[in-house]
Amino acid sequence: MNIILVEHHEITADTITLRDRRAEHISRILKSRPGDLLRAGIIDGPMGSAQVLAVARREVTIRLDCRQEPPAKAATALILAIPRPIMLKRVLAQAAAMGVQRIMLINARRVEKSFFHSSQLSPAGIRAALLQGLEQAGDTRLPEVTLHPRFRPFIEDQLPPPRPNGPLRLLAHPTKKPVEMATASLRQSETGPDDPLPAGNLRGAAPAAVPARRQMLAIGPEGGWVDFEINCFAKQGFTPFSWGPRILRVDTAVPVLLALAEAL
Incomplete structure (x- = not known):
């Protein structure tokens, strides 16, 4: 603390x-x-x-x-397929400690239905995990957290469509060519404000002012994204993003890939 x-x-x-x-x-x-x-x-x-x-x-x-004033927030918003409840607690704390301003918890094919009934997904459970992260980092501003139990409506209806000057969109997926495609997309994109997202049912504090350069990073479950989900993200302008061919646990992947995204 x-x-x-x-x-x-x-x-x-x-x-x-x-x-x-x-x-x-x-x-x-x-x-x-x-x-x-x-x-x-x-x-x-x-x-x-x-x-x-x-x-x-x-x-x-x-x-x-x-x-x-508390420290400035990170430039990356996190889209996260819900992991096991005990791991979710650690991941939320890590994301808050790293300054993530917005976290979208979503469903995926390889997410177990029972995860959505965990007490860790209650507003109190989420808030407690976020506070642990803030206490570690020396921050005061809670990230905004939204819960999306249906994958397709989130991708097609709630996620804003890609824009030429919008945020860089990164899809975490193991590849043999780490970060190269994402780096190329970053060079070709133009700086612009973040896309607004609708308020969810687990809203935290109103976002604070952040730099204009914004990114969205989508990280899947431990079993990975299925082809259908990868194609859906691709249609929404997401570029494959990885640190290499190794498959990481979610609580390891989140800080590693957030750091890479911020480095971009």
């Missing part, structure tokens, strides 16, 4: 009394004492510091001084 995050409603005259895992972290892990300064931030708001006022066995009182 590299930043103490608090909710707006918890603040009373810039003072907060914590009685949960944050208090335990401050007292037992950081071993803070009255007068110590900690890195802190308001969820979906500014960040700064918190002065420890009092430390008891199960509660800690702090005073906030948050006036700084």
